[in-house]
Amino acid sequence: MARVDFANPRMPDGSQPRSQLMTLNMGPQHPSTHGVLRLKLLLDGEIVVDVEPVLGYLHRGSEKIAEGMHWIKFIPLTDRMDYLSAMNNNHGYVMAVEKLLGGPEEQVVSERAEHLRIFAAELNRLSNHLFWMGTFMLDIGAITPLFYALREREEILGFMEELCGARLTFNYMRFGGVKYDLPQDPTYLDRVQAFLDRMPAQVAQYQRLLKTNDIIVSRLVGTGPLTREQALAWGITGPMLRATGVAHDIRKAAPYSIYKSLNFDVPTTTQSDCYGRLQLRWAEMIESVKILDQVVDRLRNRDLDGLHLNPDYAGGKILRVKAKGEAYVRTEHPKGEYGVHVIGEGKQNPVRVHVRAPSFANLQALPIMARGQKIADLIATLGSIDIVLGDVDR
């Protein structure tokens, strides 16, 4: 990320500024920086000349902490990285450790457990996108959409609570499976299915309310543009990349878990601005519902093999014996590509855990998107990236 030369400022086109520019430190205490992000702004009136994101205010050293604790004890800490999509964090980490433990031909995770994982992960993707939509609307000044989004998210959290007992930091996945099988309640999947049946209509409601609103259109269209080349050069992933027209989704590009057997599309758009990203995430919600429909159908009607947790991997012994070498796994997180790199030496602690956080990588694009725009656009652009500071700083 290029540093901004505050002592000798230049306009976005490289020319000398005509008037004295103002430096403004937006954050770390600011209502719209989604946590404790600090933006050093160089402003010419309302126009953002340059931005420099300053990170680290929520740095908890998670990756270092991992080195001092048992492999399995790090799972709850992954919950706390991107706390809005904890299931997806869990999934990436346990997959990385499983790759370390077992060879590719070895059946570590049963089919049933894989379905439970995707069930949880896709529900979480839905809830992440819902919350993103609400907070994004908050950023451009509309408060009520948040509550419409939270209405559906609450239901999802209710399902999650029944599944694993927690509503935010789930700590659900384990090496070799998941912690709990489906709830005892026989109506559970029926209720989930009823919710899924309703969800497309709810998305249609958001679209009806937000898509053609004049103020929303004038605020979002053309705001925070990002070209395909820029996105690829900066390593942008997830909805931000797909909004530039690149149909890159790890679930399709390098299918993991059971995604190969599921039927879904990767929505893309070429309208790479805040408006396009909003549309794209709506389309992704619909796709998640499609995936969930299939997974729920299989969980109900098919006799899926295996236990929800492979007992061979549940204990700590196998980790001490087999957790040797390196493994890198990438998964499609709601915010982008989520990579986990683990190194073990056959002890009960990892030697190194590194997380490639999508929020962190995507945040890099903020300066190139926001330069030359208005302050209000900067806020909208930042919102459209979908960052969680827990994920940026870790």
Added chain:
Amino acid sequence: MGLTAWTDSLLQRAGWDAPHWTDLLIASLVGSVIMFTVVLSTGGLFTFAFRRIFARMGQRPGPNRVGPGGILQFLADGAKLITKEDVRPAKVDRLAWTAALYVAVVFTVLAWAPLPWGEGVWFANVGTGILLLLAMGAIAPLAEIMAGWGSNNKYSLYGGVRAAALDVSYEIPMLFAVAAVILLVGSLSTNDIVLSQAGVWFIVPQIVGFVIFFITALAKAGLVPTDLAESESELVAGYTTEYSGMRFGMFFVVIFSNVFFVGALATMLYLGGWQAPLGQTFPILASFLGPATGVFWFAVKSLLMSFVVFWVWSTLPRVRVDQYLNMAWRVLLPISILNFVGTAVVVRLFQTGVL
């Protein structure tokens, strides 16, 4: 009868045998106290109303614990704000920072003076009432500029500068819209404006003016979608950033009393003021309410308009400042001038008997 004249006559009736100036002084004091109480408690109650309406729009219950239906919530909030520490940041421009609050409160309250609440019910009977009202309203944004400059905070400064930019852009279309109404009435007295709507409310001939007035009045009062001076998602709290405790509370109350003020102004100018709809008299209602019938209708219409303001507030996102300025100068201003000229021509044609 104005408030001062009324208290004056009460004192005389009670046998108060003082010289006229003491009489007037006491009457003015009592009048001001009543006026401040009405305006500020309206603002306070509206914070509660807002939170309830806002909550219902977002499918939540809203504050419903303090008092019946939660209606005393605003007192609890006020008590909290009053007991908070009054922080004055070390490097503020002391005069501007302190005075901003008083300017905001005093001129907001003064603008209410010529509002006709009923037939002959107002705080002050002023012949040029609408002018006074608009003039007082025009001073109020000065407080935002003072607070913005005096706070020695960049967010506040941005808020203040935005307030200034907004002020010059909405004021002109608004005045043209109101001037068209004045042309129709032929008088500057607020009472005459209401009386001349006995047949048809001005919203019918002045629908364009009404829309312009409503848009600009929202900006004037600093309300969503044009709360650009405060815009909390961009400027933290805009010009109120450096105020805490009851100082912040007073700015808050001023904003919410402005909601009612916008509603009341729209009622007075376009919706027939204190007159019953469609020229009806509703004798049963009148027999219940007696002389308060006018106040009843005025309050009902103003509250309905205030509800519309809250509705807009909870529905719309915020416009961008340059987009609003563009709209004000390139759309609202030409339309409001056309509306004004058109009204003038039509009125003139009526006067000369052509129509």
